[in-house]
Amino acid sequence: MPDPYAASRTAGERIEALYGRPVIELAADPVPGSMRYALLNSFDALQYADRAVTFHAEQLHRLTHPDRAIESVDVGHIVDATRLLAHAVTVRDSHAQVLGDVLNSLARVPDTTHQASAEPQAPAVVPAPPPAASTEPVRSR
Template sequence: MTASPSTAQTLTARIETLYGHPLAALEAHAEATPHDSMLAALLGSLADLQLAERSITFHRDRLRQLAHPDRSIEAFDAGHLLDNARRISEAVAVRDAHTKTLSAVLQSLHRIPVPTSEPAPAPPPVPAPASAARTR
């Protein structure tokens, strides 16, 4: 069974499509430019999203270890179980917040078509409105 792509992978693909370059090239470009750009903001939020996803995976795996059926649960373990469950909940909330924000920003951004070397034809002239006849 293949794993479905993570939210971060899906949003990474959308960023790469928007900017027309792979993530590594975008990160290199963002490091060389001022950090007050939209690209830097997107990459920062993406990094936070990836961290949240890694945290979910780590604490989920740790929770599975602690709650393994062959393992006895003592009073000391109960605190660890509760702590890991709380950390998973926090990481899911962080992931969802970053996903919502990144998705909204990416939805509002569109790739601008590359201008052609030929100028666009000028629109036809609009006739001037007829002047009202003056009466004396």
């Protein structure tokens, strides 16, 4: 059986690579409105969708286990479990696609806090001096 948490595990690894810190640390100090906050919310939704896929697959497996006798009253439950599993897979795949696309569009920015102190500061912008007054006589009309 394939890894049911592969989508969220891959996304978590990519978020950690992007920020250079574990997801747990990133989630410890949320900053609403930031890209990190949006990524972590999407990551949480993807993890929840992964768990829903696992839950519904296990439920369907319990209902259709070979050792279990399936009666007519079970058919509705099996159909419902199948529908819920299909919905959970669709939601999970949608979250994985969107989060993957967003992560693909981002690149890690080098840490500028260490570089800023090592590089010399650029001089402040100084306005240009006013033009010098002309020494030629002014002509009148």
